[in-house]
Amino acid sequence: MATTTAPPPQPKTNRIGLTVLDYRGGKTTLCAGCGHNAISERILDAFYEMGIEPERVIKMSGIGCSSKTPAYFMSRSHSFNSVHGRMPSVTTGAVLANAKMIAIGVSGDGDSASIGIGQFVHLMRRNLPMVYIIEDNGVYGLTKGQFSATADLGSKLKTGVINDLPPIDTCALAIMMGATFVGRSFSGDKKQLQTMLKAALSHRGTVMLDVISPCVTFNDHEGSTKSYKFMIDHEEPVHDLNFVPHFNEINVDYDPGTTTNVTMHDGSSLRLHKLEKDYDPCNKTEAIRRIMESHKADEVLTGVLYIDTKAPSFVDMINMTDEPLATLPESVTRPSREALAACMEELR
Amino acid sequence: MATTEFAVHGAEHGAVREPVVNDFSIQVATVNGSGSQSANNILLRTVFQMGVPVSGKNMFPSNIAGLPTWYTIRASKDGYIARKKEIDFLIAMNPETGKEDVLALAPGAVALYDEPLKLSELRTDLTFYAVPYDKITAAVCPEAKLRKLVRNMVYVGVVAKLLGLDMAEVEKALRKQFATKVKAAELNWNAAKAGYEYAETSLTKADPFKIERMNENAGKIIIDGNSAAAMGSMFAGVTVVTWYPITPSSSLVESLIEYMKEYRVGSDGKATFAIVQAEDELAAIGMVLGAGWAGARSMTATAGPGISLMAEFAGLGYYVELPGVIWDVQRVGPSTGLPTRTAQGDITFVAKLSHGDTKHVMLLPSSPGECFTMAGEAFDLAEQLQTPIFVMSDLDLGMNNWMADPFEYPDKPMKRGKILTSEQLGEAGSFFRYKDVDGDAIPYRTLPGTDHPNAAWFARGSGHNERGQYSERPDDYANNMDRLARKFETARTMVPRPEPVRNEGNEIGIVAYGTSHHALVETLDQLQNEYGVKADYLRLRAYPFTRETHDFIAAHKRLYIVDQNRDGQMHELLKLDVAVPEIAKLRSVRHYNGLPIDARSITDEIISQEGK
Numbered sequence: 001m002a003t004t005t006a007p008p009p010q011p012k013t014n015r016i017g018l019t020v021l022d023y024r025g026g027k028t029t030l031c032a033g034c035g036h037n038a039i040s041e042r043i044l045d046a047f048y049e050m051g052i053e054p055e056r057v058i059k060m061s062g063i064g065c066s067s068k069t070p071a072y073f074m075s076r077s078h079s080f081n082s083v084h085g086r087m088p089s090v091t092t093g094a095v096l097a098n099a100k101m102i103a104i105g106v107s108g109d110g111d112s113a114s115i116g117i118g119q120f121v122h123l124m125r126r127n128l129p130m131v132y133i134i135e136d137n138g139v140y141g142l143t144k145g146q147f148s149a150t151a152d153l154g155s156k157l158k159t160g161v162i163n164d165l166p167p168i169d170t171c172a173l174a175i176m177m178g179a180t181f182v183g184r185s186f187s188g189d190k191k192q193l194q195t196m197l198k199a200a201l202s203h204r205g206t207v208m209l210d211v212i213s214p215c216v217t218f219n220d221h222e223g224s225t226k227s228y229k230f231m232i233d234h235e236e237p238v239h240d241l242n243f244v245p246h247f248n249e250i251n252v253d254y255d256p257g258t259t260t261n262v263t264m265h266d267g268s269s270l271r272l273h274k275l276e277k278d279y280d281p282c283n284k285t286e287a288i289r290r291i292m293e294s295h296k297a298d299e300v301l302t303g304v305l306y307i308d309t310k311a312p313s314f315v316d317m318i319n320m321t322d323e324p325l326a327t328l329p330e331s332v333t334r335p336s337r338e339a340l341a342a343c344m345e346e347l348r
Numbered sequence: 349m350a351t352t353e354f355a356v357h358g359a360e361h362g363a364v365r366e367p368v369v370n371d372f373s374i375q376v377a378t379v380n381g382s383g384s385q386s387a388n389n390i391l392l393r394t395v396f397q398m399g400v401p402v403s404g405k406n407m408f409p410s411n412i413a414g415l416p417t418w419y420t421i422r423a424s425k426d427g428y429i430a431r432k433k434e435i436d437f438l439i440a441m442n443p444e445t446g447k448e449d450v451l452a453l454a455p456g457a458v459a460l461y462d463e464p465l466k467l468s469e470l471r472t473d474l475t476f477y478a479v480p481y482d483k484i485t486a487a488v489c490p491e492a493k494l495r496k497l498v499r500n501m502v503y504v505g506v507v508a509k510l511l512g513l514d515m516a517e518v519e520k521a522l523r524k525q526f527a528t529k530v531k532a533a534e535l536n537w538n539a540a541k542a543g544y545e546y547a548e549t550s551l552t553k554a555d556p557f558k559i560e561r562m563n564e565n566a567g568k569i570i571i572d573g574n575s576a577a578a579m580g581s582m583f584a585g586v587t588v589v590t591w592y593p594i595t596p597s598s599s600l601v602e603s604l605i606e607y608m609k610e611y612r613v614g615s616d617g618k619a620t621f622a623i624v625q626a627e628d629e630l631a632a633i634g635m636v637l638g639a640g641w642a643g644a645r646s647m648t649a650t651a652g653p654g655i656s657l658m659a660e661f662a663g664l665g666y667y668v669e670l671p672g673v674i675w676d677v678q679r680v681g682p683s684t685g686l687p688t689r690t691a692q693g694d695i696t697f698v699a700k701l702s703h704g705d706t707k708h709v710m711l712l713p714s715s716p717g718e719c720f721t722m723a724g725e726a727f728d729l730a731e732q733l734q735t736p737i738f739v740m741s742d743l744d745l746g747m748n749n750w751m752a753d754p755f756e757y758p759d760k761p762m763k764r765g766k767i768l769t770s771e772q773l774g775e776a777g778s779f780f781r782y783k784d785v786d787g788d789a790i791p792y793r794t795l796p797g798t799d800h801p802n803a804a805w806f807a808r809g810s811g812h813n814e815r816g817q818y819s820e821r822p823d824d825y826a827n828n829m830d831r832l833a834r835k836f837e838t839a840r841t842m843v844p845r846p847e848p849v850r851n852e853g854n855e856i857g858i859v860a861y862g863t864s865h866h867a868l869v870e871t872l873d874q875l876q877n878e879y880g881v882k883a884d885y886l887r888l889r890a891y892p893f894t895r896e897t898h899d900f901i902a903a904h905k906r907l908y909i910v911d912q913n914r915d916g917q918m919h920e921l922l923k924l925d926v927a928v929p930e931i932a933k934l935r936s937v938r939h940y941n942g943l944p945i946d947a948r949s950i951t952d953e954i955i956s957q958e959g960k
């Protein structure tokens with residue numbers, strides 16, 4: 001009698017048959033305990049769980065610790081580590097050239113709120129389809145610990161220097177400028193961040209996520225408002241998030257009194273279970289008002305602070321042909337001999 | 349501020365004067381915002397339609413309305429289309445500058461002026477004609493608020509009569525100008541006719557200038573360099589266009605938008621392109637490089653101040669090795685300099701634009717025809733060499749109207765460069781983004797979206813090895829920098845060759861580029877006819893310099909490098925490129941007053957340096 005051996009355990013795969021290893025990147029070179037590493041993990045997981053082919057993704061970044069991180073996840077995706085504060089423009093060009101790509105950009109608070117704020121606000125204003133993440137730690141890491149423009153008033157550096165300028169709230173700014181999915185989260189809040197990222201990948205338009213990501217080397221001490229401890233004490237989620245991807249069965253079992261259901265562009269369902277009973281993430285004015293209030297109360301408001309699934313994205317507005325511009329054949333991109341003759345005739 | 353320079357020539361007042369046919373310049377002095385551009389275009393077109401070679405130069409202020417502007421039309425039976433220094437026929441419409449304009453004229457010139465300005469009292473050595481514009485305009489234009497715009501058309505009629513322009517051609521040009529505005533066409537035509545009738549009944553021809561029909565312009569078109577560049581880009585298959593408005597480049601993209609809407613929207617209403625007005629030039633070039641990285645033919649157009657902002661990205665494009673086309677329609681800088689005047693002022697800056705060791709390829713168009721062809725060559729080179737390509741136009745070329753031969757249809761296939769497909773990746777087994785596989789220092793690239801697990805590479809600056817992996821190793825860095833230098837040598841063999849306009853073994857060689865060409869053609873004749881000096885002339889069409897340029901320098905005893913900038917920028921680049929013994933042969937001729945270069949200035953300078 002032949003003996004049967006048990007088949008080796010098959011590695012777990014996602015809906016397109018890839019394992020989580022197919023989404024891994026290079027080894028991180030950031031400090032041990034850096035919030036950015038946790039965010040890279042969440043990004044990787046979100047793409048894996050959503051079953052998105054790595055070859056369909058472009059990873060974009062500017063300059064800074066945060067901007068190095070695209071090297072640490074999804075090596076099978078094309079990536080562009082551009083110049084300081086200019087990732088939005090490079091991404092805009094790339095997305096226009098190939099609108100079928102899924103763009104994820106990783107930036108930092110210096111990259112976005114200081115040197116790159118011009119491009120940042122115009123990206124939001126255009127509502128370019130992409131996920132834009134700010135890994136926000138309130139300091140410049142690579143240049144060894146200077147304050148950034150998101151550092152809170154009164155926040156203290158290790159050297160004892162106190163920040164005396166008000167912070168730029170990138171979420172309030174993004175909402176005002178026209179981003180259509182704006183959230184704030186914390187690198188230490190695994191469930192919230194991952195849910196938000198999966199929802200972000202189902203959105204068509206600019207997703208701006210400000211993720212507080214403590215810098216263990218330069219800004220994780222007593223007196224810092226971007227430390228792990230401060231976040232654990234002051235994080236104030238406006239809702240519990242639940243996400244049902246489009247490829248799973250979407251039931252309609254929720255209580256509209258306590259839960260807001262948002263149907264995403266790809267058919268997925270984002271459930272926001274209210275923790276604050278009056279918080280309406282579809283109301284722009286109220287969202288900004290509540291964010292402003294949270295500053296006074298020393299709270300760090302987290303969750304999907306604003307969402308609009310109806311606004312047309314930049315790509316929709318341009319009304320481009322479905323095939324990527326980058327690979328259109330000459331027969332389409334070079335007008336005919338007759339067209340040139342007509343142009344010439346007009347100039348005679 | 350007079351834009352005419354004093355120059356004494358022949359005819360004295362009162363002497364019997366030979367007719368001057370098809371060889372003189374007309375200057376219209378007006379106020380910007382007064383609608384004179386239409387009238388000037390109609391005059392230019394009329395001369396053109398009569399078969400006489402003609403050129404038009406607009407000298408305008410950085411202002412919307414109310415400041416002086418001059419438009420110069422030159423008719424030249426010999427085909428010279430560069431700016432001519434001397435003004436022969438002034439149309440003085442601007443009370444602010446009338447006196448100065450008249451005082452600047454050479455004896456024997458004509459001044460046609462608005463009667464109330466009483467300019468004829470200023471001089472006795474000119475031919476004056478007074479025209480009561482307000483009275484004539486009021487009679488043909490009952491609506492008072494339109495009179496300001498129609499008034500200029502009156503001088504078109506007066507000039508037509510005085511110079512012998514065919515009114516049928518005036519009408520044809522006018523109806524073309526107002527093709528979509530039938531009512532305006534009628535009103536303006538009546539004004540032109542009224543001017544003609546006034547001249548016929550009230551003025552007596554007392555000057556020698558005359559336009560007579562020729563047949564030099566058959567089949568030709570009139571177009572500005574920016575429109576030609578736009579058209580060239582469209583036929584070269586551009587798909588992503590970004591820009592930030594800046595004079596004198598704005599009209600390049602504005603024309604492109606019009607052309608693309610007409611010819612690049614499918615029957616389903618969907619565009620085969622994307623055009624983005626960026627927030628600034630930093631973003632404009634960032635978008636170009638992002639699109640180039642993703643595989644699109646992408647371009648932007650700007651001028652000096654925009655180039656300054658693009659410096660950082662230009663370096664990144666060089667190091668990441670990304671295609672992109674940047675049109676620099678050069679002008680005098682900075683923004684508060686003379687932003688509406690022409691210059692070739694960005695040559696050395698662009699050649700090495702950015703931090704670190706960078707070298708860029710520049711194309712040097714000299715005519716609308718070349719704006720059209722170089723638009724296509726720029727894309728081919730950008731994608732073949734995987735590097736940003738700069739096309740160095742200027743305000744004179746970009747914004748002025750030029751006669752041109754009709755453009756030829758570009759029927760050669762586009763050269764898209766070394767791009768690996770997923771099939772090729774499968775066969776190759778491995779992919780080294782920055783390895784010199786073919787010995788030409790140009791590596792292979794893959795585009796985002798290539799469906800193969802090995803396709804991806806990580807785009808970053810110079811800190812990478814041949815595989816494209818992050819590296820700060822000294823040998824990796826040096827190796828990459830050396831390959832980039834070799835790639836520039838490859839570029840030297842691929843860029844457009846210079847044009848040997850004349851190369852007959854003379855002692856003197858002249859090297860010029862861009863719009864200086866048109867003055868140079870005339871200078872060669874002036875040197876020969878007036879001084880008996882025969883010179884050879886090579887027109888550069890690109891940087892880096894090719895073999896032919898070095899041969900030309902080697903073959904001549906003295907070389908004059910003509911630049912439209914103060915520092916002799918191309919002269920500087922040539923000095924860096926030639927062998928040491930050749931440097932002493934290179935002399936510099938510079939023109940930098942904001943006006944398009946003219947032949948007389950070059951001739952005088954060469955003769956002076958020749959010690960004659």
